[in-house]
Amino acid sequence: MTTANTTGTTMLAEGVRAEAAIDLAALNSNLAALRERTPSADLMAVVKADGYGHGALPCALEALAAGVRWIGTATPDEALALRAAGIGPEQARILCWLWTPGGPWARALRDRLDISISGQWALDELLAAVRETGVPARVHLKADTGLGRNGCQPRDWPDLVDAARRAEAAGELRVVGIWSHFACADEPGHPSIQAQLDAFAVALAYAERAGLRPEVRHIANSPATLLLPGSHYDLVRTGLAMYGVSPVPEVGTPADFGLRPVMSLSARLALVKQLPGGHGVSYGHKYITPGETTVGLVPLGYADGIPRHASSAGPVQIAGKWYTVAGRVAMDQFVVDLGGDTPAVGEEVLLFGNGERGEPTAEDWARASDTIAYEIVTRIGARVPRRYFGASHG
Structure with a gap:
């Protein structure tokens, strides 16, 4: 079942690993x-x-x-x-x-x-x-x-x-x-x-x-x-x-042109755990925890279209707060440093959306990956189910 918040944006359905919601x-x-x-x-x-x-x-x-x-x-x-x-x-x-x-x-x-x-x-x-x-x-x-x-x-x-x-x-x-x-x-x-x-x-x-x-x-x-x-x-x-993404982000945002982003990408936390300071995270240990902390596992990776170039850079929102990818994006998953926060396993992770909930946008991911928003939305793979809502046709 799909739920909706007060802005009308669909939320991730229960029991679903991840989805791209298409408005x-x-x-x-x-x-x-x-x-x-x-x-x-x-x-x-x-x-x-x-x-x-x-x-x-x-x-x-x-x-x-x-x-x-x-x-x-x-x-x-x-x-x-x-x-x-x-x-x-x-x-x-x-x-x-x-x-x-x-x-x-x-x-x-x-x-x-x-x-x-x-x-x-x-x-x-x-x-x-x-x-x-x-x-x-x-x-x-x-x-x-x-x-x-x-x-x-x-x-x-x-x-x-x-x-x-x-x-x-x-x-x-x-x-x-x-x-x-x-x-x-x-x-x-x-x-x-x-x-x-x-x-x-x-x-x-x-x-x-x-x-x-x-x-x-x-x-x-x-x-x-x-x-x-x-x-x-x-x-x-x-x-x-x-699709509601600005092709000229240096000139104006989608809202500046009267546009609304159509795709929202979200997942559910697969694991939350504590790590000690000095602990390596993900392949190559390109991220080392600066101190004792908590980390969350997001079950999306480059096989789903998450850019590997967003390693240690990509933004997500969990329970209204922004976090950043910690270490390398792997094929099926990536980690975020929660900084001691302890959201529940299964909590929704918003990777990007229309921004109405304060979440990152596709343009935020483009900047984090040194690419363009075209690539961010287009590369989301078939392993991520699409959920459609708001159609005006039968």
């Missing part, structure tokens, strides 16, 4: 806040990497209930899984963009996915599948405007556009989107931002001269959605922000 009402609220920022553009709910660790299908369904009609995934398998789960083409356009040779092109066509193309090899494989299945493709051409990752380089862009236009004229596909991705949108004022916007404008202009008339042009990710209204075009792709 779908917060997700819905975040989507509404993001849509207010993009009145002239549609919104894509990005649920790649199992919804940034939150659960791709439940989050996609909540996004649809909130009125979103574009879903984004990285791999075709992620997109196909959503279709197999019952999200049909009449409910949502699903874009997938990370293709490798020999990918499931035919299945993607039959499931009416939107397919990103970054190079001629991919277009060739896609067209072979079109001819095999007889199903025309919906294509988003991706331009590399400066990220240097996926996408077509400017020198190759005319050839790719011209080839796509010929295939469109032959009825084999329709170019429904042209897009790109920012490198430094989370660094306000970075010179690459305007350079990429300029390069995107050039790519769009060439495509238009070639006769392409896409439904949507899109370059804005979560940071750009929050900070760069001039980049919104026809569609924005919101990933981390929809």
